[in-house]
Amino acid sequence: MNIKKAVRLFDNEITVSPSGLYTFVHYYQHLHKGRKVIIVGMNHAGDEEYFEKVKKILSECDLVLFENIRIDGKSSQDRDTEEAEMRKVLFRGNIEEAFFCAMQLYFVNAEKVLSLSGEGEAFEAEYNQPHWFSGDTMNSTETQEREYMKLLIGKFQTIPQDRKQEIVGYVKNALEKMKQNNFTKRDVGEGLVFFWQDPQLVEITLEVLGKPRDLHCFQEFDRLVQERNPQVVGIKFGAGHTSHLRSLLEERYYFPCRSSTKLRNISFKKS
Numbered sequence: 001m002n003i004k005k006a007v008r009l010f011d012n013e014i015t016v017s018p019s020g021l022y023t024f025v026h027y028y029q030h031l032h033k034g035r036k037v038i039i040v041g042m043n044h045a046g047d048e049e050y051f052e053k054v055k056k057i058l059s060e061c062d063l064v065l066f067e068n069i070r071i072d073g074k075s076s077q078d079r080d081t082e083e084a085e086m087r088k089v090l091f092r093g094n095i096e097e098a099f100f101c102a103m104q105l106y107f108v109n110a111e112k113v114l115s116l117s118g119e120g121e122a123f124e125a126e127y128n129q130p131h132w133f134s135g136d137t138m139n140s141t142e143t144q145e146r147e148y149m150k151l152l153i154g155k156f157q158t159i160p161q162d163r164k165q166e167i168v169g170y171v172k173n174a175l176e177k178m179k180q181n182n183f184t185k186r187d188v189g190e191g192l193v194f195f196w197q198d199p200q201l202v203e204i205t206l207e208v209l210g211k212p213r214d215l216h217c218f219q220e221f222d223r224l225v226q227e228r229n230p231q232v233v234g235i236k237f238g239a240g241h242t243s244h245l246r247s248l249l250e251e252r253y254y255f256p257c258r259s260s261t262k263l264r265n266i267s268f269k270k271s
Contacts, residue, residue, distance in 0.1 A: 003189060009196045010218070011243035013041045015188040019148065021046070021266040023056055023239045028249055029257035035225070036232045039246060041239030044069055044119045046265040047109040051122035053263055054236070057125075059235035065135030065217055065222055068086055069119045070127055083108060087175075100153060101146065102171040103195060110188050113178045116266070123236075133224060135217035135235070155204040162196065170194055186268045206240060213237075214244045218252075226250040
């Protein structure tokens with residue numbers, strides 16, 4: 001795959017172009033109350049300057065709701081053990097199990113071999129600030145997380161076998177490129193296009209892992225706005241969530257008050 005023109009994903013909230021990978025910032029204001037809201041669509045790994053720009057944008061907020069991309073506290077040894085187990089699953093014959101591991105392995109290893117900054121580490125200090133709040137259900141109990149995974153696995157069973165084989169094969173080839181030190185930032189963009197131009201995969205992922213968390217975010221939004229009466233609210237969630245979050249915000253009589261900003265998440269210039 002060779003990216004020769006811009007490809008837009010997740011309802012135009014991610015753009016992969018020949019120069020890099022981009023996400024967007026959207027600015028809203030309440031029709032009557034004047035309160036402003038800044039929605040920042042994120043990619044969870046990227047160039048260090050990307051996260052610095054996001055921090056600067058959110059620094060003007062007196063309340064921030066964020067997706068739970070915190071450092072999980074696992075040791076590097078535990079992470080290595082988990083990854084080794086997933087690799088075994090990927091290369092075994094069970095396509096259902098291999099498919100479930102494939103994309104996780106792809107993104108974890110791409111971040112490592114390209115030395116990309118991770119969102120969890122980049123915002124570690126901000127997450128502990130008193131005006132920053134998790135708007136995410138993914139800091140839920142182990143039982144709730146198991147229910148998410150059970151539902152996700154069930155939905156994944158509806159994806160055709162040939163598509164699963166295609167994705168598993170793509171990830172195996174990518175891991176081999178990484179092993180040979182031939183994997184570039186441009187490959188990350190091409191991978192996003194390969195995975196997320198699949199409407200069925202997008203629909204399943206947003207239905208199970210996206211929309212319930214978006215609704216929870218706005219339950220927290222309503223509660224905290226009522227309690228704290230902030231003047232500027234930031235919402236920092238993955239770009240796949242952004243379209244639905246914007247709809248939920250507009251239902252509350254917030255409307256765009258200025259042009260959206262495009263942020264370069266990963267530059268392909270040196271790839």
